[in-house]
Amino acid sequence: MAEIQQNDAGGGKKGRQKKMAIRVDFTPMVDMNMLLITFFMLCTTMIKSQTLTIALPTNEKIENKENLNQASAEDAVTIILDAKRKAGSSEVDSVNGKVVPVVYYYEGKPGGDEGIIGADGKIHHENNNLKESAFLSSDAKTGTARGIRELIQKRNKAVLEKITELKKKYENGGFGSLETKEGREKAQEAYNKAASEIRRDSTLAKPVIIIKSTPNASYESLINVLDEMQINQIAKYQIDNMTQIDSVMVLDYRGMLNK
Amino acid sequence: MGRVKIAKKSTFIDMTAMSDVTVLLLTFFMLTSTFLSKEPTTVITPPSVSEDKVQETNYVQVLVSPKGQIWLTMNNDTSADYSNEKMKMALLDKVTEIYNEQHKNKPVKFTDQQKYAFSKLGSFGVPMSQMGEFLNLAIKGQEGQTDMDKWLDGTDNNPNHISGIPISKEQDENHLSEFQMWMKAMRQTDNPKLAEKIKDGSGVAIKADQNTSFEVIHTVMDNLQTIRMNKFTFLTALKGASE
Numbered sequence: 001m002a003e004i005q006q007n008d009a010g011g012g013k014k015g016r017q018k019k020m021a022i023r024v025d026f027t028p029m030v031d032m033n034m035l036l037i038t039f040f041m042l043c044t045t046m047i048k049s050q051t052l053t054i055a056l057p058t059n060e061k062i063e064n065k066e067n068l069n070q071a072s073a074e075d076a077v078t079i080i081l082d083a084k085r086k087a088g089s090s091e092v093d094s095v096n097g098k099v100v101p102v103v104y105y106y107e108g109k110p111g112g113d114e115g116i117i118g119a120d121g122k123i124h125h126e127n128n129n130l131k132e133s134a135f136l137s138s139d140a141k142t143g144t145a146r147g148i149r150e151l152i153q154k155r156n157k158a159v160l161e162k163i164t165e166l167k168k169k170y171e172n173g174g175f176g177s178l179e180t181k182e183g184r185e186k187a188q189e190a191y192n193k194a195a196s197e198i199r200r201d202s203t204l205a206k207p208v209i210i211i212k213s214t215p216n217a218s219y220e221s222l223i224n225v226l227d228e229m230q231i232n233q234i235a236k237y238q239i240d241n242m243t244q245i246d247s248v249m250v251l252d253y254r255g256m257l258n259k
Numbered sequence: 260m261g262r263v264k265i266a267k268k269s270t271f272i273d274m275t276a277m278s279d280v281t282v283l284l285l286t287f288f289m290l291t292s293t294f295l296s297k298e299p300t301t302v303i304t305p306p307s308v309s310e311d312k313v314q315e316t317n318y319v320q321v322l323v324s325p326k327g328q329i330w331l332t333m334n335n336d337t338s339a340d341y342s343n344e345k346m347k348m349a350l351l352d353k354v355t356e357i358y359n360e361q362h363k364n365k366p367v368k369f370t371d372q373q374k375y376a377f378s379k380l381g382s383f384g385v386p387m388s389q390m391g392e393f394l395n396l397a398i399k400g401q402e403g404q405t406d407m408d409k410w411l412d413g414t415d416n417n418p419n420h421i422s423g424i425p426i427s428k429e430q431d432e433n434h435l436s437e438f439q440m441w442m443k444a445m446r447q448t449d450n451p452k453l454a455e456k457i458k459d460g461s462g463v464a465i466k467a468d469q470n471t472s473f474e475v476i477h478t479v480m481d482n483l484q485t486i487r488m489n490k491f492t493f494l495t496a497l498k499g500a501s502e
Contacts, residue, residue, distance in 0.1 A: 030277050041288055050309050051312070051492040058490045214473065224307075
């Protein structure tokens with residue numbers, strides 16, 4: 001390939017030239033190309049980052065408290081994010097420079113109807129309804145939810161069942177044919193619309209999740225919990241500040257308060 | 260018996276095909292590559308199931324270090340009307356205006372040369388009071404570049420040099436932190452596409468390390484909420500839904 005054959009047309013004449021092959025050595029060219037490829041490979045970012053969109057309420061003080069939407073106690077699930085601490089202290093215990101997430105939750109009011117701090121101003125340990133959970137993915141084999149996901153799925157069962165039905169309908173072409181690209185896009189759009197309607201359906205029992213976090217919890221666990229909201233089709237959730245009661249419950253749970 | 264003669268074969272390997280392949284690969288990488296911009300701190304973004312892709316143009320990146328320092332990057336359109344250089348010069352003018360309004364006794368002023376130097380910066384993040392000094396380094400060109408990098412990394416051993424835009428937990432609409440001033444100025448940009456994206460939330464991307472404490476993130480979110488930028492995005496890495 002890298003040679004040029006020189007055939008002399010004439011023949012039989014006296015000063016006939018020898019057949020010559022001109023060969024071009026491409027090795028240095030390949031070397032240089034490889035270097036350039038290496039350079040470009042190292043300099044580029046192939047994987048684009050993903051983004052997670054979040055909308056928060058404004059910080060403006062609301063004058064008229066009656067206008068506030070209060071989550072009813074039976075719908076409310078409070079998730080408290082924290083980091084693993086060293087035993088008996090509030091220092092963060094990190095493993096290999098990584099903060100280990102810890103997640104607590106309670107359903108309904110803190111401390112139940114009685115309240116953790118009774119009328120006498122003392123702490124009632126027996127009323128502490130805080131439980132510890134973990135960020136666990138679904139079981140790889142059976143697909144059953146574990147950890148905090150199990151709780152959320154249990155609470156959001158009505159919505160999830162409808163969504164599963166909807167997904168089946170989508171897969172069977174209930175929203176239009178999935179054969180062509182255009183059809184798929186259209187079906188996807190219709191599916192998204194129907195799914196969002198189900199998520200907001202007020203007749204279905206669904207939880208309102210309040211996400212709280214201690215200052216030491218990692219950003220990763222915040223993203224994790226927001227992911228869980230997305231995975232489990234939670235329509236109503238909010239990020240809120242820890243109250244004093246919440247702190248008391250966490251400290252009490254960890255046994256840091258004297259009995 | 261005569262010896263068996265082995266014909267001498269040429270060891271020449273034809274590299275043409277190889278060369279063809281490498282040139283093809285090279286072309287591919289050249290066309291697909293987007294260069295990594297140098298950032299003052301390296302962060303590992305947390306994994307998430309979210310599949311929304313990051314914006315390529317017209318967005319503001321808020322880089323947050325685990326210590327709570329903040330650097331901003333403004334990415335504008337590729338069109339000449341709203342180029343990065345033009346928009347950044349306007350941005351500096353606007354933020355100077357907002358800053359001087361709040362710090363009437365200590366106003367800052369920038370020369371045209373400094374403004375031009377600012378427009379060439381990638382990510383930026385020093386307090387306004389030190390911006391002039393920082394931009395003077397930028398004017399010096401290559402020599403100043405190393406000093407600027409050292410300043411941002413905190414390795415220049417000058418305790419007066421602060422890296423990162425100041426942010427404060429105690430802020431309200433009349434006492435804005437410098438971070439809020441920058442974000443306000445970003446929102447007032449003349450670039451209509453960027454302004455629209457900031458409004459719907461896709462134009463503000465917060466990039467932070469996965470080990471950053473919630474306190475730091477909360478301060479950033481709170482600062483944005485005060486200036487009514489309630490919608491924004493977090494940059495995350497891809498994670499499978501099954502994980």
